[in-house]
Amino acid sequence: MKILYFSGTGNSYYIAKKISDSIEGSKLQDIATLFKEADFHHDVDDELVFVYPVYAFLLPLMVEGFFKHLKIKRGAKVYLVSNCAGKNMPVNSHVKKIIERKKGNVNASYEVQMPSNYIPFGGAEPDSKIKNLFDNADKKIEKIINAIKSNESGHFENGNFFYRLFSKPLWKFFVIGIKTKGGKGFSQNGRCNSCGICQKLCPSNNIELFEGKPIWGDNCEQCMGCLQFCPQEAIELGKSKGKRRYHNPRVKAAELFRNK
Numbered sequence: 229m230k231i232l233y234f235s236g237t238g239n240s241y242y243i244a245k246k247i248s249d250s251i252e253g254s255k256l257q258d259i260a261t262l263f264k265e266a267d268f269h270h271d272v273d274d275e276l277v278f279v280y281p282v283y284a285f286l287l288p289l290m291v292e293g294f295f296k297h298l299k300i301k302r303g304a305k306v307y308l309v310s311n312c313a314g315k316n317m318p319v320n321s322h323v324k325k326i327i328e329r330k331k332g333n334v335n336a337s338y339e340v341q342m343p344s345n346y347i348p349f350g351g352a353e354p355d356s357k358i359k360n361l362f363d364n365a366d367k368k369i370e371k372i373i374n375a376i377k378s379n380e381s382g383h384f385e386n387g388n389f390f391y392r393l394f395s396k397p398l399w400k401f402f403v404i405g406i407k408t409k410g411g412k413g414f415s416q417n418g419r420c421n422s423c424g425i426c427q428k429l430c431p432s433n434n435i436e437l438f439e440g441k442p443i444w445g446d447n448c449e450q451c452m453g454c455l456q457f458c459p460q461e462a463i464e465l466g467k468s469k470g471k472r473r474y475h476n477p478r479v480k481a482a483e484l485f486r487n488k
């Protein structure tokens with residue numbers, strides 16, 4: 229079984245790793261790395277699990293692109309696991325349609341609620357709320373693992389009907405925003421100690437270090453990884469100054485390194 233994930237701030241990786249650690253012989257793969265290497269052929273695998281965060285109700289742009297090019301085996305058994313700060317997001321219904329167009333068989337889909345990483349909407353939630361979210365998420369992940377192990381079929385967490393109606397235009401609007409802004413909104417506030425973490429973990433390899441300090445290119449996914457993982461809190465975006473940072477506290481930045 230292959231478990232493919234995309235993760236900016238560690239939440240999706242946390243879920244994917246837990247699933248992978250519990251399923252013997254499974255292989256964990258990073259969608260950002262596969263995308264960079266144009267490795268879209270997963271048509272020898274009988275079973276696939278996809279783990280992704282929700283961006284603007286649907287998918288990160290890179291994950292949308294990955295699914296577009298993806299090749300899977302006819303009849304491959306697929307499980308979808310989304311995670312988000314809100315609830316009842318329509319993304320799994322969207323991905324199910326893509327997989328079915330490729331003649332895959334979506335056995336089940338799940339949504340896990342995780343802490344928010346989207347700093348433009350506010351800083352990290354209080355520690356007590358984050359602890360609560362993790363307690364509930366851990367229980368849900370355990371259920372998902374048992375469901376996958378027991379071959380669960382026909383359980384779909386496809387989101388709210390109204391979100392499904394409006395999600396596509398909202399997502400397009402959001403994606404156009406990303407495309408036009410690129411990485412322009414980011415800046416460095418002088419606290420940078422040139423550790424290089426932001427550059428190494430960026431899923432779209434959009435950061436270069438110039439004289440040890442980050443410079444952002446035009447290919448940003450808005451994953452928030454650079455800003456949220458920076459150990460110096462040296463990266464700002466819009467009104468992020470003074471806002472509490474969040475990355476998954478159980479994931480080390482190095483586990484998400486993709487670039488040399």
Ligand SMILES: Cc1cc2nc3c(=O)[nH]c(=O)nc-3n(C[C@H](O)[C@H](O)[C@H](O)COP(=O)(O)O)c2cc1C
Pocket residue numbers: 234235236237238239240241281282283284285286311312313314315317342343344345346449450451452476
């Ligand atoms: C650009 C962006 C857009 C987001 N949009 C949504 C959203 O529409 N609904 C939601 O519930 N959470 C949204 N989130 C929150 C993330 O889905 C959530 O925090 C997720 O667990 C992050 O996973 P990661 O740590 O693997 O990147 C958004 C986050 C980002 C960065």
Ligand code: SF4
Pocket residue numbers: 416419420421422423424425426427440441442457458459460461462463
């Ligand atoms: S992660 Fe922060 S401290 Fe490290 S290089 Fe990037 S901006 Fe500088």
Ligand code: SF4
Pocket residue numbers: 236411426429430431432433434435444447448449450451452453454455
């Ligand atoms: S520049 Fe930062 S926010 Fe943009 S994709 Fe890279 S790590 Fe994510």
